[in-house]
Amino acid sequence: MLGYDEFTKLNARYRVIHPFNPELMDGDGYVLTVRDDVEIRYLEHRNLVSHEIVFVPPDHVAHLTAKSRFGRLGISFLNAAKVHSGFVGRLALEVVNLNNDRDSVTIRKGEPFMHFELMRREGAPRPYQGRYMFQFMDDAEVEMYLELIGRELGGSMDVDILRELAEGRVRAVEEI
Numbered sequence: 001m002l003g004y005d006e007f008t009k010l011n012a013r014y015r016v017i018h019p020f021n022p023e024l025m026d027g028d029g030y031v032l033t034v035r036d037d038v039e040i041r042y043l044e045h046r047n048l049v050s051h052e053i054v055f056v057p058p059d060h061v062a063h064l065t066a067k068s069r070f071g072r073l074g075i076s077f078l079n080a081a082k083v084h085s086g087f088v089g090r091l092a093l094e095v096v097n098l099n100n101d102r103d104s105v106t107i108r109k110g111e112p113f114m115h116f117e118l119m120r121r122e123g124a125p126r127p128y129q130g131r132y133m134f135q136f137m138d139d140a141e142v143e144m145y146l147e148l149i150g151r152e153l154g155g156s157m158d159v160d161i162l163r164e165l166a167e168g169r170v171r172a173v174e175e176i
């Protein structure tokens with residue numbers, strides 16, 4: 001797993017987290033926040049969208065774990081904890097509220113919510129080219145990452161293929 005210094009170095013070069021708030025570094029990783037305030041009713045299952053865009057450089061993978069504070073309130077993080085090498089996009093974070101007192105739980109914009117940690121992978125790169133590439137990003141954000149990838153990673157990521165994926169990207173939570 002990458003330590004603080006390696007994480008921040010990689011972030012400066014590849015814009016791993018955007019926007020990046022240094023105060024949300026926690027130990028060796030970053031803590032993602034949600035895009036909107038959300039109140040989750042007892043037993044409700046919701047797809048939350050991260051405020052931050054993440055980019056996992058092709059020689060890394062990322063791992064997600066919900067903050068324990070929300071676990072104690074009964075919020076359970078349902079979906080896969082893996083972000084593929086080469087993935088760019090906002091994350092869809094699926095949660096369900098299992099609160100013992102059957103209370104609603106609110107997650108506020110800006111509140112630390114989901115640990116994001118990077119691991120180095122070995123071997124030839126096989127960057128992500130699935131349907132969630134560039135999900136929940138606007139045109140300017142997509143262009144910013146295509147430019148960065150073309151400049152820094154043109155040898156291992158194909159910008160023409162990425163541009164096609166961007167055309168058909170998931171834009172709203174209702175589409176997933």
Ligand SMILES: O=c1ccn([C@H]2C[C@H](O)[C@@H](COP(=O)(O)OP(=O)(O)OP(=O)(O)O)O2)c(=O)[nH]1
Pocket residue numbers: 064079080081082083084085087090091092093094128130131132
């Ligand atoms: O909580 C998560 C976990 C992953 N991802 C993104 C990053 C990951 O690289 C991509 C694909 O993950 P996965 O293969 O687990 O998704 P799927 O829905 O099972 O994919 P598919 O239905 O295309 O097989 O989705 C999220 O948005 N939220």
